[in-house]
Amino acid sequence: METLQYWIQGFSVATLPINLLFALIGCVLGTLIGVLPGLGPAAGTAILIPITFSLEPISAIIMLAAIYYGAMYGGTITSVLVTVPGEAASVITCFDGYQMAKQGRAGPALGIAAIGSFIGGTFATFALMVVALPLASFALSFGPPEVFALLVVGLSLVTGLAGKSLLAALIMTFFGLLLAMIGMDPVRGAPRFTLGIQDLYDGVGFVPVVMGLFGVGEILLSMEQPVLEIIKTKLTDLLPNRKEWRVSIGAIGRGTVIGFFLGLIPGIGAIIPTFMAYVVEKRVSKHPEKFGTGVIEGVASPETANNAYANAAMVPLLTLGIPGSPTLAVLMGAFIIHGLTPGPFLFKERPDVVWGLIASLYMGNVILLILNLPLVGVWAKLLEIRYQYLYPGILLFCILGAYSLNQSVFDVLLMVLFGGLGYIFRKIDWPLAPTILALILGPMMERSLRTSLEMSGGDLGIFFQRPISAVLLILGAIIMITSAVRLLPLWARKEAAN
Amino acid sequence: MKKPWQIATLAFLALSIFVLIHSFTYPYKDRLGPGPGFFPFWMSIITGLLSLGLFLQLTFAKSENGESKSFLPNREGAIRIIFILASLGFVLVFLNPLGFRLSLLLFLFFLPLALGVRNWVVLPIVAVAGSFGVFHVFYYWLKLPLPIGILGI
Numbered sequence: 001m002e003t004l005q006y007w008i009q010g011f012s013v014a015t016l017p018i019n020l021l022f023a024l025i026g027c028v029l030g031t032l033i034g035v036l037p038g039l040g041p042a043a044g045t046a047i048l049i050p051i052t053f054s055l056e057p058i059s060a061i062i063m064l065a066a067i068y069y070g071a072m073y074g075g076t077i078t079s080v081l082v083t084v085p086g087e088a089a090s091v092i093t094c095f096d097g098y099q100m101a102k103q104g105r106a107g108p109a110l111g112i113a114a115i116g117s118f119i120g121g122t123f124a125t126f127a128l129m130v131v132a133l134p135l136a137s138f139a140l141s142f143g144p145p146e147v148f149a150l151l152v153v154g155l156s157l158v159t160g161l162a163g164k165s166l167l168a169a170l171i172m173t174f175f176g177l178l179l180a181m182i183g184m185d186p187v188r189g190a191p192r193f194t195l196g197i198q199d200l201y202d203g204v205g206f207v208p209v210v211m212g213l214f215g216v217g218e219i220l221l222s223m224e225q226p227v228l229e230i231i232k233t234k235l236t237d238l239l240p241n242r243k244e245w246r247v248s249i250g251a252i253g254r255g256t257v258i259g260f261f262l263g264l265i266p267g268i269g270a271i272i273p274t275f276m277a278y279v280v281e282k283r284v285s286k287h288p289e290k291f292g293t294g295v296i297e298g299v300a301s302p303e304t305a306n307n308a309y310a311n312a313a314m315v316p317l318l319t320l321g322i323p324g325s326p327t328l329a330v331l332m333g334a335f336i337i338h339g340l341t342p343g344p345f346l347f348k349e350r351p352d353v354v355w356g357l358i359a360s361l362y363m364g365n366v367i368l369l370i371l372n373l374p375l376v377g378v379w380a381k382l383l384e385i386r387y388q389y390l391y392p393g394i395l396l397f398c399i400l401g402a403y404s405l406n407q408s409v410f411d412v413l414l415m416v417l418f419g420g421l422g423y424i425f426r427k428i429d430w431p432l433a434p435t436i437l438a439l440i441l442g443p444m445m446e447r448s449l450r451t452s453l454e455m456s457g458g459d460l461g462i463f464f465q466r467p468i469s470a471v472l473l474i475l476g477a478i479i480m481i482t483s484a485v486r487l488l489p490l491w492a493r494k495e496a497a498n
Numbered sequence: 499m500k501k502p503w504q505i506a507t508l509a510f511l512a513l514s515i516f517v518l519i520h521s522f523t524y525p526y527k528d529r530l531g532p533g534p535g536f537f538p539f540w541m542s543i544i545t546g547l548l549s550l551g552l553f554l555q556l557t558f559a560k561s562e563n564g565e566s567k568s569f570l571p572n573r574e575g576a577i578r579i580i581f582i583l584a585s586l587g588f589v590l591v592f593l594n595p596l597g598f599r600l601s602l603l604l605f606l607f608f609l610p611l612a613l614g615v616r617n618w619v620v621l622p623i624v625a626v627a628g629s630f631g632v633f634h635v636f637y638y639w640l641k642l643p644l645p646i647g648i649l650g651i
Binding site: 051052053054090135165167168170171175177178181185187188191192194216219220223224225286299333356384387388389391392393395399400404407412419420423424425427428429430446449450453457458476 | 527536573644
């Protein structure tokens with residue numbers, strides 16, 4: 001009954017005209033971010049945070065969340081039309097989506113992606129509504145040791161699943177934690193590692209870092225090979241034919257289930273659900289050999305999984321305060337900027353924000369469906385903008401976003417420096433996601449570790465005397481060991497080849 | 499990519515040593531428990547060990563067959579990257595003295611020009627719309643404080 005009241009409250013907030021308007025604006029901007037090469041969802045969301053400064057927190061969060069899931073769909077358009085995924089989760093869509101476009105069937109490919117995204121996203125949102133309250137109530141019993149252990153699990157998942165080398169991923173995680181230590185000590189409030197620079201007293205802002213690593217870094221890399229070849233195709237028939245519908249229904253169902261359950265695991269990222277959905281679809285298909293040649297199931301299932309994941313990933317963010325991806329980490333940062341801390345307490349303190357946001361996900365899914373089917377042609381046109389105009393334009397918004405956060409040129413300098421680092425790390429293939437997550441979670445991790453040790457008088461045994469933190473830490477260790485084992489055959493194969 | 503990886507690990511090793519030395523300037527422990535130096539001390543030790551571990555692993559691993567992927571971009575790519583970095587450097591230096599509108603006007607005019615645009619109609623329109631237009635939207639409509647330069651623009 002209590003849950004039902006919250007649902008009603010959420011819908012009454014989300015359906016306010018002003019919030020619907022911001023959800024619409026967020027969906028448009030998100031799709032734009034997804035479509036434009038050189039601007040991933042994390043950097044795109046970070047750039048747009050300053051726009052929300054003058055808004056009410058709930059409207060701001062609704063808009064930024066809409067940008068997040070709008071970008072998830074936007075990436076599909078470039079995957080199908082230029083075989084360049086707008087964001088990493090759409091990589092798999094290139095396989096069959098691009099082939100369909102080459103055969104003149106880009107319309108049905110984009111159409112089924114929009115419909116599948118709608119179904120997957122809507123189901124995941126409903127499930128989020130059901131599980132959010134019990135999970136948040138459970139998390140309310142967490143003390144500092146449990147919070148620390150939970151953060152260890154979250155970072156272990158992000159680190160363990162990132163990149164080719166576990167050691168490199170771990171170094172990137174600890175790099176994020178080192179960056180997080182700059183500024184005020186989160187427990188005693190004394191300045192640390194500021195090197196006498198006044199601008200560093202508030203710490204290294206995550207917005208310039210995200211925009212640098214993901215925005216400027218990506219543009220610098222794109223500058224090596226900037227020209228995209230766009231397929232000229234008819235976009236008139238967006239709806240699939242009857243035969244395509246028949247095969248797509250099952251694919252959408254399977255994609256929904258896979259995307260939702262994997263979205264619940266913090267740190268898994270959007271790539272794994274989409275790949276898994278594709279692999280499962282290939283396994284159950286009567287003609288697996290045709291995958292990669294332009295079959296509609298190869299688009300329907302991963303795209304559905306992508307959006308189901310995007311909505312389900314809100315569960316760990318909202319209930320536990322653990323962002324599962326860089327984009328969600330940016331969203332979490334936006335919460336904090338607006339004076340809200342995601343996690344179980346938010347359900348008690350600001351139920352209007354939490355349930356309003358959850359209800360807005362439904363609205364957003366409907367808006368995306370309405371927006372994307374008729375406007376696919378418009379989005380495709382955007383791909384024809386010359387990179388010589390596009391990249392300076394993106395950089396303009398990066399400068400604007402970095403500057404306006406604190407009205408500081410120093411933040412622009414940080415963005416440029418991290419842009420250089422982002423370029424280097426992309427070139428050498430070191431993962432960036434763990435750095436961002438560690439930067440955001442670092443202060444919380446240090447605070448919970450030190451408070452736990454204060455509670456126990458310096459005894460590390462406190463983490464193993466409390467059942468939840470003990471189980472979580474063992475889980476973290478298992479994740480690290482399995483990640484090391486997973487990477488071991490790669491190393492062994494390489495050795496054998498040599 | 500063996501050499502760039504080794505350089506990266508050495509850079510992180512140097513960073514961790516710097517943080518470790520710096521962490522000694524903060525109390526490791528205080529009356530209530532772990533002090534401000536506690537977390538940096540352990541984080542720098544772990545980062546250093548990980549960096550050293552990866553460096554040794556790379557150094558003693560046999561080099562991959564057919565390793566040919568170059569770290570450096572080709573000449574044209576490098577020139578474009580230099581143009582981008584130089585124009586960002588220009589904005590960094592002149593954003594406050596010239597103001598948002600003027601510095602971004604120059605940025606949006608000369609960067610596309612350097613990247614090969616020669617359309618003398620579209621280029622100024624994009625530069626003016628991107629600088630003065632964006633300033634108008636963000637400064638007047640969204641109430642974001644943006645720098646106004648010494649010329650009052």
